[in-house]
Amino acid sequence: MNKKVSMQDIADHLNISKNSVSQALSGKPGVSEETRRLVQMTAEELGYRYSTTRKQNQLDQKNPRxxxxxxxxxxxxxxxxxxxxxxxxxxxxxxxxxxxxxxxxxxxxxxxxxxxxxxxxxxxxxxxxxxxxxxxxxxxxxxxxxxxxxxxxxxxxxxxxxxxxNNRFGAYTAVEHLIQFGHRDIAFVGNVDISPSYQERLEGYLLALKRYRIEPNPEFIFANAQEDQEGIHHIFDSLSTKPSGWFTVNDGLGFLVTSGLQQKGFKVPEDASVCSFDNGQLSQIAIPKITTMDIDxxxxxxxxxxxxxxxxxxxxxxxxxxxxxxxxxxxxxxxxxxx
Structure with a gap:
């Protein structure tokens, strides 16, 4: 009499965990689609019976969530x-x-x-x-x-x-990039009241400065920046000394800061470097194209x-x-x- 095939047999055959086999056969998340298909094919080959799962799948197809x-x-x-x-x-x-x-x-x-x-x-x-x-x-x-x-x-x-x-670590990486290029006077531009993400990006900015023992300059932190040309010009006009590096919480602000610097007669990146966040269209069509943090x-x-x-x-x-x-x-x- 043939031995009844178990989930453990399938797991041993594929060198994966029994839990992964269970997730794959039950349709639950936790395994890739490739693994799910491989488990189902192996189950068929080995003669594993999972009628309960099949019935549930049929039920789900009749009554989709x-x-x-x-x-x-x-x-x-x-x-x-x-x-x-x-x-x-x-x-x-x-x-x-x-x-x-x-x-x-x-x-x-x-x-x-x-x-x-x-x-x-x-x-x-x-x-x-x-x-x-x-x-x-x-x-x-x-x-x-x-x-x-x-x-x-x-x-x-x-x-x-x-x-x-992971906004904190993303912002940390962006600011560290500027620091490693020799920039120590680095501005932060973003409105932290709009989103927790922007507050976390400010925290990442401060973490990077702390890691490299750079004292934050309150004059360079624009945590209520408005995302329009007037707001950016107001920032430039308020500065007594110009930062050589700029970190913005999104690409829209990165685009505005880059064009604003150019309107003021500064060359990017020769006179000032700009790094933004999101890897959206504005970072890609700006001249020059803007260094940014990509999100999948x-x-x-x-x-x-x-x-x-x-x-x-x-x-x-x-x-x-x-x-x-x-x-x-x-x-x-x-x-x-x-x-």
Whole structure:
């Protein structure tokens, strides 16, 4: 009589853990699609019976899960950043055989704490919230009890999983890049009140200065900078001495600082180096192209969906904050400081 094939047999055959085999056969997150397919093929070859899993998969196909993607009108308008995350969310949800419902939250709904209409009109299995709306509004959504994952936002007052950029380490890397080029007078430009991400990038800036024993100059820290030409000119006019290095919290400000310096007669990078964050279109079309910190936005979206699927199966587990790495993209806007 042939021995009954077990999950451990499949694991031993593929030299992977039994837990990975279980995740692959149950359709749960935690393994790559390549591993999932390999496990399923091996199970078929070895004659492993997983009818319960197949029945569940058939049930899921008949009753696919509904996922809500919610964001403010402002967040949805930032197509170059959040648009890419949205597309990767849509792709990942579709590949997992689930339905995606989208709703933007206007100012009135936010102020009156009106829950999205899709929560009333459809039965949602999970919710993704893109960026910030308001703490009270997000808390009300979390209070529905529907598993929720925040994308690019977190707060000590919000008990939900978050997918975040490692902003501190990213900013640290950017400022260290400027320091290693000999810059010690380095400006910080960004409005930390707009987003926790920008506050964290200020903290990364300060960490880099501390690591290299550079005393922060309060005159060079513009933590309430407005992202427009007038605001940047106001910064330039307020300076008695000009920094040789500039770190901005996003590419929009990097673009404005670069063009503003050039309008004031400074050459970039000969007279001043500029490093920004996000690796968006503005950093790539600027002249010169701007050194920046790259974020993998496709991975951002897919990781958020993966975490939501895990959360829907593990509702009682502690809240997770997942930090995604950044990568320095060196371009023509940074160089060695002129002596």
């Amino acid at each position: 509904n996922i809500a993607l919610i964001a403010s009108e402002y967040a949805f308008s930032l197509k170059s950043f959040f648009g890419e995350i949205y597309l990767s969310v849509e792709k990942e949800v579709r590949e997992r055989g689930m339905n995606l419902f989208i709703e933007s939250i206007n100012q009135e709904a936010k102020e009156k704490l009106q829950l999205p209409s899709l929560l009333a009109n459809h039965e949602m299995d999970g919710i993704l919230i893109l960026s910030h709306i308001s703490t009270d509004y997000i808390a009300k959504i979390i209070d529905t009890g529907i598993p929720t994952v925040l994308i690019d936002h977190h707060s000590p007052y919000l008990q939900a999983d978050s997918i975040l950029t 936005l496709n991975y951002y979206g897919s990781k958020a969906v993966e975490q939501l699927c895990w959360r829907m199966e593990n509702k009682a587990e502690p809240v997770h904050e997942i930090l995604l790495p950044t990568k320095l993209i060196v371009r023509e806007s940074t160089s060695n400081k002129k002596e």
